[in-house]
Amino acid sequence: MRLSRNFIIIGTSLLVLLLCLGLWALIPGRSIETNPQPAVIHDGDLLRIRAGGPLDGRLTVEPVATTLSPHQVALPAQIITAPGQSVDIHSPVVGRVASLHVQTGQHVQAGDSLATLYSGDLAQAWSDSRKAQSALTLARNAYRRAVGVLAAGGNAVKDMQSAQNDLKQAEAEARRAQQRLQALGTSGDEGSQPLIAPFSGVVTAISTGVGQNITDMTAILMTVSNINTVWVQASLPESLLPMLGTTMTLEAPFPGQTCSGPVTAQDPAFRTDTRRMNLYLRCNNPQERLHPGQFTTATLNIAQQAQALLPKTALLMDNDQVSVFVETAPKTYRRRYITISYEEGESVRILSGLHAGERVITHGAILLNDY
Template identity: 35%
Template sequence: MKPIPALALLLCLATLAGCDAGRSAPTAQMQATPSDGARQHQDTLIRVPEGSPLRQALIVAAVAPQPFAPTLEAPGTIEAAPERLVKIVPPLAGRIVRLHHQLGDAVKAGDPLVTLDSPDLGAAYRDDAKAQAALLQARQDFERQQTLNQADIAAAKDLQAARQTLTAAESDARAARERLAQLGAPVDAASRREYVLRAPIAGRVVDMSGALGGYWNDTTASLMTVADISTVWLAASVHEKDIAALSVGQAVHIALDAYPGRQFEGKARYIGDLVDTDTRTVHVRVAIDNRERLFKPGMYAHATLEGPSQPALLIPATAVLQSGLATRVFVEQAPFQYESRLVVLGRSTDDKVEVVSGLKAGERIVVQGGVLLND
């Protein structure tokens, strides 16, 4: 075996030394303590050294319980109050011979709305007249049989038959008279064919389906609708998970797309007893004064419901830092020494958020500039 020349041996040793240096360099870099001059890491703390410009940018404040009235956002629609919206359905078929009011007219309770020429009304009057005549005849026959029976001229069975006939006639007469009363037709009306539909409540004519001269034969469809919308309802849909925060009487702020920039106030009057199984929401009804007629049934609205005030740890939204799925704040442990801590947040209001866990009252946190400390 030939000896290795000295020059070749030196070259091999130099190459090996270079490889060892390359492998040890990353290790030395990983073990170095990070420091950029403006901040320094010390165990779990971040320290801002003296002279660092960060000292002027960081604002620290103590965390303290504050009154907190949580709010709920819910979509809704404007509806007419059910007891103040009446669909006028004629109980009789007939031809429209007069429209006393037009669409949009204001009416009072009892005002005439539509006059129908109705053969059915004439038939009801004829039935009443026949029933009354039959009753008169049955009463006279019974009185005559009573007189004959007392004189021992007529048999007892004839008196009994007359009594039964009278009872039947009284029943028929009563039914015919009740039919007229149900229709609202006076017994002594001058016209026995003209039927007048009257307004059951005060309000406005908001819908009309019939026309002058037309024949109305559907006694299940509304000919006209009268509504009083001086007070309307906001029906807000609140999610099932927020039901516990609802209460009758709580304040509600209302915004409408029709009036941008304006806000209206109301109070929750009724919380639904049933949950919509399709949307998993419950309806909250809010009564709204609508004497200015700004609210139109069918409008979309946005409701903000205020919950009862309660103490809570509130921090500025600027103090919260999002790091992936984690939410953190910087807690002061000593002057210009801060710990990054995980927190759990609750509801928010304006520019503040509620801290559910992770902080205690009295602790001081970075409320502004914390992003400069974040790695």
């Protein structure tokens, strides 16, 4: 009895299930897909996107653009004094600092006195010059007398020649003594030596004081720099050397001023300590807003020929190769391997594999990468 009841229940359930399936199949527009169509159809090396499929409308295709803009490289840079416009002042003689006429940061003009030294060596140089001038005057007078006596027949030729020789030696000694004074740059009293500014500029350092004895003439007493024109020094790493071209410009921003223009000069060799090559840009600084030692990030602009430019989002990595999907027909794409150069913000330059005007998937290419 109980077994019959179970059979009746099971049979009723199966009948209800069959009736439900039949009703579902009769609803308009309803069908059960047993073999759904693929989203991507392979046709040799072509990938065809099925219209109305899950990938339709999710891929952005754009033509390859070209650019003539220069390649830009960011480089660490700093302000330096222009070559030949910073001079260390040394004492030309051993002596003692009698007075200082300037202080650090003071502007000076060419020929201004920076300090005064007392020097026994200088006094000796003046004394030698006086003696030489006196000996020269005596030799000239002696030579004139010898010539006159010889003309009157009261003297031998050898006496005149001896006087002439003495005169030449006196002239040579007088020139030597005078040139020594010129080399010392003296323009003051005998025994005192002024240190003269070689050009107009700013006193950037002083390392001496009144009363100091100068025993080493190689010691730096002060430094004078002209910063009306400064140079920007940008450091180029060795890895970027192949990018250098004949036409390059530098742009270096500073607070209140930006220096830009063609590269003025570059080092002929790399610095062994940094493995970098320095590029230089001359920059006018009439207001003296820029100071040696300031740092910034300079932009090196390297002129380029017309090249294809592609967004990074279009690139796919395939082992060690870079590829993109190129549109060959509507909704039909082929993978192509390309060679890229360097980044330009969110884009890259294409060296080979693509031409301007070709249409490439720029967004959503990753969706096709596994097909």
